[in-house]
Amino acid sequence: xxxxxxxxxxxxxxxxxxxxxxxxxxxxxxxxxxxxxxxxxxxxxxxxxxxxxxxxxxxxxxxxxxxxxxxxxxxxxxxxxxxxxxxxxxxxxxxxxxxxxxxxxxxxxxxxxxxxxxxxxxxxxxxxxxxxxxxxxxxxxxxxxxxxxxxxxxxxxxxxxxxxxxxxxxxxxxxxxxxxxxxxxxxxxxxxxxxxxxxxxxxxxxxxxxxxxxxxxxxxxxxxxxxxxxxxxxxxxxxxxxxxxxxxxx
Amino acid sequence: xxxxxxxxxxxxxxxxxxxxxxxxxxxxxxxxxxxxxxxxxxxxxxxxxxxxxxxxxxxxxxxxxxxxxxxxxxxxxxxxxxxxxxxxxxxxxxxxxxxxxxxxxxxxxxxxxxxxxxxxxxxxxxxxxxxxxxxxxxxxxxxxxxxxxxxxxxxxxxxxxxxxxxxxxxxxxxxxxxxxxxxxxxxxxxxxxxxxxxxxxxxxxxxxxxxxxxxxxxxxxxxxxxxxxxx
Numbered sequence: 001x002x003x004x005x006x007x008x009x010x011x012x013x014x015x016x017x018x019x020x021x022x023x024x025x026x027x028x029x030x031x032x033x034x035x036x037x038x039x040x041x042x043x044x045x046x047x048x049x050x051x052x053x054x055x056x057x058x059x060x061x062x063x064x065x066x067x068x069x070x071x072x073x074x075x076x077x078x079x080x081x082x083x084x085x086x087x088x089x090x091x092x093x094x095x096x097x098x099x100x101x102x103x104x105x106x107x108x109x110x111x112x113x114x115x116x117x118x119x120x121x122x123x124x125x126x127x128x129x130x131x132x133x134x135x136x137x138x139x140x141x142x143x144x145x146x147x148x149x150x151x152x153x154x155x156x157x158x159x160x161x162x163x164x165x166x167x168x169x170x171x172x173x174x175x176x177x178x179x180x181x182x183x184x185x186x187x188x189x190x191x192x193x194x195x196x197x198x199x200x201x202x203x204x205x206x207x208x209x210x211x212x213x214x215x216x217x218x219x220x221x222x223x224x225x226x227x228x229x230x231x232x233x234x235x236x237x238x239x240x241x242x243x244x245x246x247x248x249x250x
Numbered sequence: 251x252x253x254x255x256x257x258x259x260x261x262x263x264x265x266x267x268x269x270x271x272x273x274x275x276x277x278x279x280x281x282x283x284x285x286x287x288x289x290x291x292x293x294x295x296x297x298x299x300x301x302x303x304x305x306x307x308x309x310x311x312x313x314x315x316x317x318x319x320x321x322x323x324x325x326x327x328x329x330x331x332x333x334x335x336x337x338x339x340x341x342x343x344x345x346x347x348x349x350x351x352x353x354x355x356x357x358x359x360x361x362x363x364x365x366x367x368x369x370x371x372x373x374x375x376x377x378x379x380x381x382x383x384x385x386x387x388x389x390x391x392x393x394x395x396x397x398x399x400x401x402x403x404x405x406x407x408x409x410x411x412x413x414x415x416x417x418x419x420x421x422x423x424x425x426x427x428x429x430x431x432x433x434x435x436x437x438x439x440x441x442x443x444x445x446x447x448x449x450x451x452x453x454x455x456x457x458x459x460x461x462x463x464x465x466x467x468x469x470x471x472x473x474x475x476x477x478x479x480x481x
């Protein structure tokens with residue numbers, strides 16, 4: 001399997017706080033990596049380093065290397081905007097552009113990238129990929145806010161997919177959703193794996209178990225254990241992982 | 251062992267463990283008592299074993315229920331998951347051991363109707379061995395002791411060889427005098443029940459190794475390559 005994301009000795013800080021400590025791991029292409037760990041363990045910081053969003057926070061810095069397709073993200077000449085086109089992101093709370101229609105939300109990224117024509121097909125494809133098309137095809141020009149929370153989240157996924165990323169980062173994408181909407185997102189993750197590489201942060205361990213091929217457990221900024229998901233949840237090697245997945249923490 | 255953050259979860263797991271130990275204790279008593287009923291030609295004791303088995307059956311159902319409840323309500327992981335799946339498996343073996351003790355008791359009642367056959371020493375040896383195997387398997391479960399469990403698996407060969415000696419011994423008795431056939435045949439059944447009971451103790455031991463180490467040691471010859479997810 002080809003390596004898609006290769007993280008080597010990654011450290012990240014927020015002013016005085018050492019948020020990630022010497023993290024190294026590899027994500028093969030077309031797989032799903034779940035990141036689990038208690039609040040403040042560095043999960044979100046880790047994914048934000050993969051599309052260079054971490055550096056947008058005032059006072060934040062990092063060291064070490066993140067490579068996508070073998071290319072160092074901080075190499076000279078890497079354009080962070082172009083990078084974020086290849087590495088899309090979906091956040092915890094659905095964040096559609098409130099003043100835009102469903103259609104315009106999907107193509108927002110493309111318009112920013114200067115694409116203007118023949119968008120209809122693309123919108124349909126993206127919405128289909130995000131399993132939302134059937135629910136919104138008759139009201140594409142209504143406000144995005146007319147959708148339910150779960151639909152809004154799938155709209156955000158459609159928006160992320162419209163720019164055809166190679167990697168999709170998902171930071172707690174289903175934590176604000178009901179079980180049915182969650183199941184739809186999870187089914188989507190299974191389908192998207194065919195064409196992209198996914199890194200998902202989740203507090204829900206059953207969700208990590210359901211959707212991912214590999215799981216990484218972070219604690220206090222350190223990568224404690226990283227392995228096949230089944231092994232992490234049935235027979236972890238590290239005591240701290242065992243304690244976390246069995247609920248013996250804190 | 252470290253406690254769960256949610257103490258009621260610990261209490262539920264402890265409750266399951268205690269139920270399994272109670273069940274284990276009961277089937278051990280059943281085996282010992284059924285063998286005493288045979289040795290002392292005491293049919294009343296044998297009847298008692300048969301009556302006790304209802305309690306064993308009830309416990310089996312209760313333990314199953316406990317496991318199901320834990321699985322659905324707690325979605326256990328790692329060592330908890332291995333403990334509960336082990337419980338689900340060994341409860342079947344333990345209940346079956348109880349049934350086999352009942353079978354021995356029924357044979358005892360049958361044999362007590364006729365005059366005794368000459369003593370068959372290896373039968374006691376087999377009974378002792380099998381009781382030891384069950385006891386050791388249960389101990390390995392309680393202590394999470396892999397070495398003890400491995401010893402149980404290894405000792406099963408000894409059980410089998412004593413059974414074969416006994417088989418030949420009883421066969422000889424039958425050939426010696428056709429009047430021995432009915433009784434020797436009953437004893438042969440007892441021997442077979444004991445040997446099977448030993449097999450169930452081995453199953454328990456195998457599951458204990460899985461519970462502790464997370465590796466499945468059953469049927470080593472028939473293993474396909476394990477799925478290596480990513481990496």
